[in-house]
Amino acid sequence: MGRRWRLLFTFSALLFFSWGFSLSTTHAQGGKKVIQLTGVVAAGDSLLGIPGASVYVPKAGRGTTTNEYGFFSLPVLAGDSVVISSLGFAKQSIIIPANFEKQSYSVIIEMLEDPTVLAEIKVFPYATFREFTQAVMAIKLPSQDVDQQTAMSSQILAQMYKNTPMDGNANHQNYMNLQNQQMLRRGGYNPGATNPLLNPVAWYQVIQAIKRGDFKKKE
Structure with a gap:
């Protein structure tokens, strides 16, 4: 009022x-x-x-x-x-x-109120589209990311992997693997040995021995 x-x-x-x-x-x-x-x-x-x-x-x-x-x-x-x-x-x-x-x-x-929405106006710092295009083409992008990618070669990554100490999770996983190998050795299985049943050379030798009759019972 x-x-x-x-x-x-x-x-x-x-x-x-x-x-x-x-x-x-x-x-x-x-x-x-x-x-x-x-x-x-x-x-x-x-x-x-x-x-x-x-x-x-x-x-x-x-x-x-x-x-x-x-x-x-x-x-x-x-x-x-x-x-x-x-x-x-x-x-x-x-x-x-x-x-x-x-x-x-x-x-x-x-x-009286008018709910008419005004048209969008985009303001650019260039008078013409050609000037805008020339300005974009003249921009020199930094090459820092490209240099970093080329510097990270496979040899460098492998060396970093070898020199990086294991964390808690990696140590625990390594310990569990050693425990499993010890349990397998106690059961008569050597994890590091090659399975002769999967060796094609061994199978060849067995077949040749059968052909020669090496497994026949000698009287």
Whole structure:
């Protein structure tokens, strides 16, 4: 409520100022009368002023913006078309009557919200696409990663593997492997020995011995 009363008080003060403001009888643009346009730009019927709204006359190329309370004051000519715009609201326009006789004209502009989404704008530091392409082609990428990859040869990695001490997990795995080998040896199986049943040379020798009759019972 305090903001609304302050807004109404300021608007009343502007109206009083506009009525008390004495314009000369100077005429412009073919004898049209100069009129002081004052008013407030509000969001709908809430009477809450919209700061920074644009109020301008397109034909004359002049205008102003509203203050923090949504108020504005702009000299116009009789018959001018005034456009009011603000981001997030639909544009509105008013026409000053051509036969308006007073020296001031006061209005309250109720803006309606406009949910229109603005088109995306991409800002590049280059004026043309060709300049952008040339700048990209001129970039020298660092060769540090490539040098590191070439330096890590298989010989270096193998040497690093040999020199790297085992951690706790590796030591535990090595200990368990040794324990398994000892248990297998106790059971008569040598993990390091070659299985003769899988040796093709041994099978060849057995077959030749059978052909020669080495396994026949001698009388």
